[in-house]
Amino acid sequence: MKMKIRPLALYLTIAATLSACVVGKKYNRPETAMPEQFREQIVLAGDTTIVAWKIFFKDPLLVTLIDSALRRNNEVATAVLTLEQLNLSLKQAKLSILPSVNLLSSATRNYLSDNSLNGSLAGQVTGGGNFLDDYSSSLSLSWEADIWGKAAMRTDGARADYLGQRENVRAVKTRIISQVAQAYYNLITLDEQLRIADKNVSLSDSTLSMVNLQFSSGQVTSLAVEQIKAQKNTAELLVPLTRQNIVIQENALSILCGRYPNDVERTGHVELPASNAFSAGVPAQLLSRRPDIKVAEYALVSANAKTGLAKAAMYPSFNITAQSGANSFRASSWFNLPSSIFHNLGVNLTQPLFQRKELSTNYKVARLEQEKSVIQFKQAVLNAVGEVSNALSQSKHTDERLEIVLRKTAALKKANTNALMLYRSGMATYLEVITAQNNALQNDLEAISIKKDKLNALTDLYRALGGGLN
DSSP states (O other): OHHHHHHHHHHHHHHHHHTTOOOSOOOOOOOOOOOSSOTTOOSOSOOOOOOOHHHHOOOHHHHHHHHHHHHHOHHHHHHHHHHHHHHHHHHHHHTTTSOEEEEEEEEEEEEOOTTSHHHHHHHHHHTSOSEEEEEEEEEEEEEEEOTTOHHHHHHHHHHHHHHHHHHHHHHHHHHHHHHHHHHHHHHHHHHHHHHHHHHHHHHHHHHHHHHHHHHHTTSSOHHHHHHHHHHHHHHHHHHHHHHHHHHHHHHHHHHHTTSOSOOOOOOSOOOOOOTTSSOOOOGGGHHHHOHHHHHHHHHHHHHHHHHHHHHHTTSOEEEEEEEEEEEESSGGGTTOTTTTEEEEEEEEEEOOOOSTTHHHHHHHHHHHHHHHHHHHHHHHHHHHHHHHHHHHHHHHHHHHHHHHHHHHHHHHHHHHHHHHHHHHTTSSOHHHHHHHHHHHHHHHHHHHHHHHHHHHHHHHHHHHTTOOOO
């Protein structure tokens, strides 16, 4: 029995020695040469923590909508299921180092030709029959020695896929948060536009009544009446268009929240989050903040592992097989132990020689995929820095636009009041009244649009810096 154990021990020792030879390269993050600060930096680098979305967004109805979207949105649900699949794949990859064990039981009868050598011998064994029985029950083991570190590379690749998908779930959630917030802000903007349209319709009504009285007394012509009516119609046209857009936006927001189109409850006013509610920090911090950058980097780690596996496929594989069980040509003596016991031990060393350059081509393709992953990672970093810079610039300049439009609003409000007073006293024409009212209407609509731009800029900045899911 000792003579049988020694060869197996020798093979295991060789396998353990060779297992230290890993052909795959260790992953190193590519150099990104990121700038020291963002362009249009308006927030001083300080605390790098991004506040949770429930703190950043102060509107309780908006918080409720975001919470519903994170729980019920189908895109989020699909990403979570994909994460569960990759978790199972990771657990399976961790088991690849273990041997496979199979239990086999079989009973066969082979009918042989009388003119064959086996047929003539069968008659001697079975007492005249031209058949041979075989009864076997065995336990077999097969194990490939991890000479080149294949199991470790499989595990690394599967772990990178899993972690990458985990970050992808975070990226999807962060995007959904941003989309819900901006859709909500758009709804409030449309509500404000509708109020302004209704207000201008009422104002035009008052002006029209006044002009009709003057027309009746012969102070103005019918031209003045018709132009005032046209001005009123301009304001009225905004009403059905805005209501239509409100319904469309409510439907889109409902679907985003994972429910059928319906009314969306909202407040009448949104408090602007402060620009310094969080710190932009420095560009290098995006590597740990942005989930999409992490997704790109984990894809690179996975590609690195696949390249190593493709290279290892060109090297020899070392397999050990062992089998032990009971075998007999008679059922009655099948488990007549120890006479029926048998053992098999096999060692295989397989070296691919000629496979039409398939293995080397696979390795070259894997290397090219890895190089593509490097480029995609660097592009993800570029995009992230660009998005933050854009959001910073938009936030900064919308503040400037808000200051200007507020001054303009005050001036136009005064001009509109003066135009009506002068018109009543005969010191201004109806055209001046129409012009003042139209300018005020357009300015009010522009002011609402700028406020929405400011809200969207802060939301984009929050998302671009990585958001806060905690």
